[in-house]
Amino acid sequence: MTQAPPATMQAVTVSEPGGPDCLHITTVPVPRPRAGEVLVRVMAAGINRPDIMQRQGLYPPPPGASPLLGLEVAGEVVAVGEGVPPDAFPAPGARVCALVNGGGYAQYCTVPAGQCLPWPAGFDALHAAALPETFFTVWSNLFMAAGLKPGESVLVHGGTSGIGTTAIQLVHALGGTVYATAGTDEKCTLCTTLGARAAINYRTEDFPTRIKELTDGEGVNVILDMIGGAYMEGNLKSLAIAGRLVIIALQGGAKADGVSLARIMTRRLVVTGSTLRPRDAAYKAEIARDLEARVWPLLARRAIRPLIHATFPLARVAEAHKLMENGTHMGKIMLDLQHPAQTDDRTIGTQAGATERH
Numbered sequence: 001m002t003q004a005p006p007a008t009m010q011a012v013t014v015s016e017p018g019g020p021d022c023l024h025i026t027t028v029p030v031p032r033p034r035a036g037e038v039l040v041r042v043m044a045a046g047i048n049r050p051d052i053m054q055r056q057g058l059y060p061p062p063p064g065a066s067p068l069l070g071l072e073v074a075g076e077v078v079a080v081g082e083g084v085p086p087d088a089f090p091a092p093g094a095r096v097c098a099l100v101n102g103g104g105y106a107q108y109c110t111v112p113a114g115q116c117l118p119w120p121a122g123f124d125a126l127h128a129a130a131l132p133e134t135f136f137t138v139w140s141n142l143f144m145a146a147g148l149k150p151g152e153s154v155l156v157h158g159g160t161s162g163i164g165t166t167a168i169q170l171v172h173a174l175g176g177t178v179y180a181t182a183g184t185d186e187k188c189t190l191c192t193t194l195g196a197r198a199a200i201n202y203r204t205e206d207f208p209t210r211i212k213e214l215t216d217g218e219g220v221n222v223i224l225d226m227i228g229g230a231y232m233e234g235n236l237k238s239l240a241i242a243g244r245l246v247i248i249a250l251q252g253g254a255k256a257d258g259v260s261l262a263r264i265m266t267r268r269l270v271v272t273g274s275t276l277r278p279r280d281a282a283y284k285a286e287i288a289r290d291l292e293a294r295v296w297p298l299l300a301r302r303a304i305r306p307l308i309h310a311t312f313p314l315a316r317v318a319e320a321h322k323l324m325e326n327g328t329h330m331g332k333i334m335l336d337l338q339h340p341a342q343t344d345d346r347t348i349g350t351q352a353g354a355t356e357r358h
Contacts, residue, residue: 005030005039005078011068011106012317017057020318020325023069030108031066033081036281037110038090043125044311045104046072047320047333048133048162049249050277055321061102062278070104071277073097073111074119074129075337081110090116099132099284101277105317107337114285117292120299130306130332134166135295137248137276140287142167142224143174145272146244150175152221155211155238157181157231159191159199160330162307163248167224168194169304170295179214181207183327190330194307208237219243229253236263236271247273307331313339 013026033039051069053059061067074097077090090096096116103109119128142148148171156167159180171178172195180191181202188199200210211220219240225231230252235245236259264271276284298304309329312320313336320333 003078005041005108009107010314011103012070012314013068014055017055020055020321022055023318023321025315025317028068028106031103031110033079033084033110035082036084036112036114037081038077038084038096038113038116039079039081040073040075040096040098040109040111040116041078042073042104042107042109043075043336043338044073044129045070045335045337046129046133046162047317047324047335048072049251049324051105052321052324065101065277066103066110068103068106070100070102070106070109072099072129072132073104073109074125074131075109077116078108080113084113089118095119095128097128097131099136099276099288105314105335112281112284114281115288117288117296120296123299125338126308126311126334126336127306130162130308130334131299134162134306134332135170135291136284136287137163138167138170138224139291139295140276141246141248141274142171142222144287144290145274146222146224146246148174148176148222151177153177153179153215153240155179155181155207155220155223155235156196157223157225157227159196160187161226162332163224163226164191165194165307165331166304168196170298171195173298173303174294179211179220187330206234208234211238215240222246224248226250227252229256232256232259236260236269239267239269242268242270244270244272247271248275308334310334311336313337 008027009030011028015022048071077092077094098111098116100111154171156164158164159182168178178196180196180199182188188201191199198214200207219238223235223245225247226249228250309331311334
């Protein structure tokens with residue numbers, strides 16, 4: 001029987017916008033689920049780059065969302081709000097992974113019921129929690145917004161990030177050809193291991209030139225870009241006729257100088273972008289149902305898998321943020337809320353010497 005939640009919980013709070021040392025463990029009230037929401041006892045949570053931006057004061061939560069950090073969790077439903085059927089998924093006692101609107105770095109978190117998905121068969125909490133943010137993002141941008149079809153080609157920037165490792169595997173598994181960029185030869189090797197036809201070390205190679213070589217001068221059909229301004233011209237050079245560029249982050253700046261608009265016109269290119277967090281619950285629920293129908297079967301038969309680089313207990317969240325910021329990780333960085341006394345990082349991705357755990 002599901003145990004009633006306590007009145008208070010441990011959560012990560014930000015004392016003031018700034019660096020990782022502004023993160024603190026604080027006792028706060030357990031949130032109550034509103035209409036259409038469920039309350040989840042969090043077992044694991046993912047670290048994502050938007051969390052870094054929010055900590056820095058650069059990415060405020062949307063209206064009505066929890067001010068706490070954290071966009072994805074896995075855990076057990078312990079209560080449901082008004083309008084959520086108590087005898088249908090996600091009912092109390094169900095183990096779920098969920099894309100949340102905020103509040104994931106805590107022992108309990110509320111989430112719209114439609115944004116919950118079941119744990120894939122055989123997954124533990126860490127691997128289940130590693131799914132939502134990257135899979136919702138990749139699916140909504142590549143397959144919904146860009147309309148990627150089997151047989152088309154994709155260039156994924158940041159191929160060993162959480163987004164990148166997910167995109168490579170999904171495109172490959174669903175019949176596309178995928179190329180990737182990464183910053184070291186080791187990272188490039190991981191990209192090809194995951195299914196990329198080729199990986200380009202952007203520190204030593206010019207990616208537009210290399211893409212033209214790899215595609216016999218045609219370019220790729222779709223680009224998933226998290227760099228922004230610094231890559232804009234190179235991205236346009238890398239697209240095939242009627243190609244689509246989807247921008248999902250601006251790590252290389254929000255402005256693009258020296259861009260040839262004539263190339264967009266003459267080659268009939270489409271440039272679009274999105275941020276997922278402000279979208280409404282109905283849209284996120286639509287993504288969830290698509291994922292459950294199209295992607296969860298792939299996870300169940302291990303055709304694709306989340307890659308976890310390292311895990312930290314909640315008390316060491318500042319170290320997890322530092323690892324995210326230094327850019328050396330390959331795959332996801334996770335918080336383990338089931339083992340608060342844990343003192344060692346556990347690398348459980350597919351890098352050399354690592355073992356995967358489900």
